[in-house]
Amino acid sequence: AIILCAGEGTRLRPLTLHKAKPVIPVVCEPILSHILGELEKYGIFRAAANIWHRQEDFLDFCEASGASPVRLSLVPEKTLLGTGGGISNVAAHLQSTGPVLVHNGDIYTDADLSSVIREHRASGAMLTLLTRDGEPEIETIGNEVIDIAGRLGKKGENAWKFTGISVWDSEALEYLPRPGVFGDAVDTMVSILKAAPGAIKAHNIGDALWTDIGTPDEYLELHRRLLGKEVYSKENIELPPGVRVDGFLCLCRNARIGAGSVLEDVIVWPDSEIPQGSVLNRAVVGPFGILRI
Numbered sequence: 001a002i003i004l005c006a007g008e009g010t011r012l013r014p015l016t017l018h019k020a021k022p023v024i025p026v027v028c029e030p031i032l033s034h035i036l037g038e039l040e041k042y043g044i045f046r047a048a049a050n051i052w053h054r055q056e057d058f059l060d061f062c063e064a065s066g067a068s069p070v071r072l073s074l075v076p077e078k079t080l081l082g083t084g085g086g087i088s089n090v091a092a093h094l095q096s097t098g099p100v101l102v103h104n105g106d107i108y109t110d111a112d113l114s115s116v117i118r119e120h121r122a123s124g125a126m127l128t129l130l131t132r133d134g135e136p137e138i139e140t141i142g143n144e145v146i147d148i149a150g151r152l153g154k155k156g157e158n159a160w161k162f163t164g165i166s167v168w169d170s171e172a173l174e175y176l177p178r179p180g181v182f183g184d185a186v187d188t189m190v191s192i193l194k195a196a197p198g199a200i201k202a203h204n205i206g207d208a209l210w211t212d213i214g215t216p217d218e219y220l221e222l223h224r225r226l227l228g229k230e231v232y233s234k235e236n237i238e239l240p241p242g243v244r245v246d247g248f249l250c251l252c253r254n255a256r257i258g259a260g261s262v263l264e265d266v267i268v269w270p271d272s273e274i275p276q277g278s279v280l281n282r283a284v285v286g287p288f289g290i291l292r293i
Contacts (some may be wrong), residue, residue: 001044002090003035005105006052006077011215014288020054021213022105023061025269027226028234028252030061031213035103036070042113044101048073048094050086084183087168088176097170104164104212108222111208117167125201126172126192132205134161145200151190160202163210172199216293220282223250223267255285 009016015024023030032049039047051058051074058074065072075093077086087102094100099120101113111130120128129145131138136159139147147154148162175191177183192199211222227248231239237251240259247265251257255268258276268274269286284291 001039001047001101001103002087002094003032003047003049003072003103003105004083004086005032005049005058006080006086007106008053009106012213012219014291015216015219015284015286016053018287020051020057022049023057024213024219025252025267026108026213026219026222027232027250028270031108032058032061032105033065034108035105036065036068036072038110038113039101039103040069042117044113045069046071046094048075048090049105050075050077050081050090052077052080080182081180082182083185084176084188085181087185088173088181088183089179091168091173091176092179100168100173102166102168106213107164107210108213109163109165109205109208109210111163111165111205111210113165116165116203119203120167120169120201123201126169126196126199127189128167128201128203129189130163130165130205131160131202132163132208132210136160137162138202140202143201143203144198145189145193145202146197148189148193148200149186151186152193160204163205164212216284216291220265220267220284220293224248224265 005022009021012021022032047070055076075090081089116130129138137149138145138160139154139156140158141156146156175188213219229247231245231249233251234253237255239257242260243257244262249263250267252268253270256273258274258278260276261274261278264281266280267284272285274285282293
C-alpha cells in the first residue's frame, strides 16, 4: 500500500503546525495507526508513505509503533511532488508487481478494502476508485468511470465523490510522471481515460464510515460520530470535582482538567490542560492553546 502523507494540511491549522496531519490523534491514536490497522485487517502487510511536512513526526511515530505487523517505510520528498508524483516516487520504492492500494493519509474509514481489491482483480481494470455519495466528482455508467472532475465534459448515469482511496495496477502506474517529478494524480487518471476508455472502474463504499479530516470542524465531527456522548479517557483519568460534561469528552495521555469546568464536545491532546472553571463547547485543547470551533 501507498499512504500519501506529504501535504501541509493548511486547512487544519493550527493543529498541523504542531503535528503532521496523518499523526494527529483521533480518539487518542494517530490517524496513521488506524490506517495501518485497517491494512492489517485486510491482509496488507507492507506499506510506504511519502513525507515532507514535519518529517520528524513520522520518525517518532515509527519509533513509538515498535514491531507493527505492517512494515511501514518512509519515503521523504525534497520538494512536494503532488499526488501523482508522490504515488510514482513511492511505487518505485515499493517495487511491487501486483495491484497497489493508494490511501490518502487524512482519510478515516472502515470501508471493506478486501472487497474492492477482489473486485479490481476480477474486473480487469487498470485503476479502481473508491467512491461514495457526496460532491459529484466521478461520472460513471454502471461501474465504468467516464469522467473525473469534469475534465472531459461527459455526464454519466451517476456521479460520486472520490474517497481518496484507489487500487492501481502496474499498467496504470506507468501513466504517472517519472519518480521524482511533480504531477497530479487527476491528470494521470484523465490520461488513462483518454488512452484506454473503460480501464477505470468505480467501487462505491455505501454507508461505511468515511471522513476526510480536512478542517477542525470535520475533525471534531468525526469524534462526535465515534464517541457519541461518551467520556473517553486514554488512561482512565478521573474528572475533578464539579466538572460537568455534555456531549463527548476525549482525554488523551496526561490530559489535565481543572475543577469546576463545563465541557461539551471537547478533545484534549496529550500533555494538555484545561484551566479551572473553563466553559468550553466544541473545542480542541493542545500545544496551540484552546481552539474553539
